Amino acid sequence: MIKVGIVGGTGYTGVELLRLLANHPEVSVEVITSRSEEGMRVDDMYPNLRGHYDLQFTVPNVTTLAQCDVVFFATPHGVAMKMAPELVEQGVRVIDLGADFRIKDLELWSKWYGMEHTSPALAAQAVYGLPEVNRVAIKDARMVACPGCYPTATQLGFLPLVENGLIDHRRLIADVKSGVSGAGRGANVGSLLCESSESMKAYGVAGHRHLPEVKQGLSEAAGRPVGLTFVPHLTPMIRGIHATLYGILKDPVDGLQALFEERYANEPFVDVMPAGSHPETRSVKGANMCRLSVFRPQNDDTVVVLSVIDNLVKGAAGQAIQNMNIMFGFDETEGLRHAGMLP
Numbered sequence: 441m442i443k444v445g446i447v448g449g450t451g452y453t454g455v456e457l458l459r460l461l462a463n464h465p466e467v468s469v470e471v472i473t474s475r476s477e478e479g480m481r482v483d484d485m486y487p488n489l490r491g492h493y494d495l496q497f498t499v500p501n502v503t504t505l506a507q508c509d510v511v512f513f514a515t516p517h518g519v520a521m522k523m524a525p526e527l528v529e530q531g532v533r534v535i536d537l538g539a540d541f542r543i544k545d546l547e548l549w550s551k552w553y554g555m556e557h558t559s560p561a562l563a564a565q566a567v568y569g570l571p572e573v574n575r576v577a578i579k580d581a582r583m584v585a586c587p588g589c590y591p592t593a594t595q596l597g598f599l600p601l602v603e604n605g606l607i608d609h610r611r612l613i614a615d616v617k618s619g620v621s622g623a624g625r626g627a628n629v630g631s632l633l634c635e636s637s638e639s640m641k642a643y644g645v646a647g648h649r650h651l652p653e654v655k656q657g658l659s660e661a662a663g664r665p666v667g668l669t670f671v672p673h674l675t676p677m678i679r680g681i682h683a684t685l686y687g688i689l690k691d692p693v694d695g696l697q698a699l700f701e702e703r704y705a706n707e708p709f710v711d712v713m714p715a716g717s718h719p720e721t722r723s724v725k726g727a728n729m730c731r732l733s734v735f736r737p738q739n740d741d742t743v744v745v746l747s748v749i750d751n752l753v754k755g756a757a758g759q760a761i762q763n764m765n766i767m768f769g770f771d772e773t774e775g776l777r778h779a780g781m782l783p
């Protein structure tokens with residue numbers, strides 16, 4: 441049994457970690473932090489957890505967190521980079537659900553996140569926590585940077601194509617839609633029911649902070665810098681990401697379905713659907729799963745990939761637990777085997 445700490449326990453990804461870890465036989469959650477709700481029982485705030493935890497929120501404190509084997513940061517950008525170095529020095533393994541350790545070029549990181557990076561040494565050691573690419577490095581990592589939600593759906597959809605050099609690497613297009621929980625519990629007015637229901641809008645078209653993250657991952661996979669147009673949208677649902685991805689085939693190729701099936705044949709959390717399928721976000725709601733399908737409409741030179749995840753699960757808390765399972769030598773699917781909630 442390992443001891444787990446969670447920094448940022450009142451937010452959507454923090455409570456999702458608690459929900460998923462409640463069924464994990466190898467862990468005991470010992471510390472859960474909140475600055476605003478110090479002293480409150482977690483099941484008073486989140487009644488879905490009644491009967492699962494006997495825990496109260498405490499303020500974040502490195503000495504207390506250092507008693508844990510692993511600490512998850514489910515906090516806004518800029519928090520983990522300040523606390524994680526001291527924890528790692530004391531032998532704690534750290535998994536950040538935020539973006540502090542995702543981008544290797546720290547000047548680029550500062551440009552997109554609007555702050556200086558305060559722990560470049562740890563950033564250099566951090567492993568990008570996309571198991572479908574980095575499983576071996578994740579196993580021994582002290583510091584894992586979980587991918588963002590849009591980057592998870594986008595990279596998993598494009599990977600088989602860019603790894604095999606099948607599409608024009610300069611002209612990738614990602615049209616991605618997110619449910620409003622992607623903005624977090626402390627989100628601004630745009631996420632209110634009256635503002636976001638019965639409507640849909642694009643945002644960040646000129647540039648979204650996930651653009652450099654996706655480009656970094658796909659450029660590594662392609663072996664050269666990729667060009668990407670990335671357009672996120674806010675959609676009136678609570679959970680879910682739907683990515684519609686476009687690439688231009690260099691040569692007309694058959695066998696894209698088989699290529700995708702082979703690439704993900706041994707991946708427990710990527711499901712390549714039968715040819716012609718249209719995956720729905722509700723099929724992955726609550727589940728640590730990415731469902732994909734690949735098309736070549738009218739046998740033309742454009743390939744279209746559809747990729748769906750639950751932003752809070754494969755896009756955040758579930759992927760973080762998958763990484764923990766790999767790091768601690770547990771079965772990778774432990775605590776994550778349940779199906780999505782449909783309807």
Ligand SMILES: NC(=O)C1=CN([C@@H]2O[C@H](COP(=O)(O)OP(=O)(O)OC[C@H]3O[C@@H](n4cnc5c(N)ncnc54)[C@H](OP(=O)(O)O)[C@@H]3O)[C@@H](O)[C@H]2O)C=CC1
Pocket residue numbers: 447448449450451452453454473474475476477500513514515516517519537538539587588589621622623624625626627751752755756
């Ligand atoms: N929502 C999503 O779909 C996804 C989110 N992420 C990332 O995960 C992280 C958490 O997201 P989410 O759960 O949505 O965010 P929320 O806004 O819902 O929650 C943030 C949590 O962090 C705590 N917190 C805020 N500031 C600090 C601080 N300075 N020090 C310590 N704790 C702090 C808050 O509690 P309190 O203020 O009481 O301390 C709260 O519990 C973010 O980096 C986000 O970008 C990644 C993928 C998907």
Ligand SMILES: CC(=O)N[C@@H](CCC(=O)OP(=O)(O)O)C(=O)O
Pocket residue numbers: 537538539587588589590618619620621622623624650672674
């Ligand atoms: C719908 C919505 O607002 N989504 C968030 C991204 C989701 C997320 O939390 O991404 P990070 O992990 O990189 O912060 C946004 O566009 O800022």
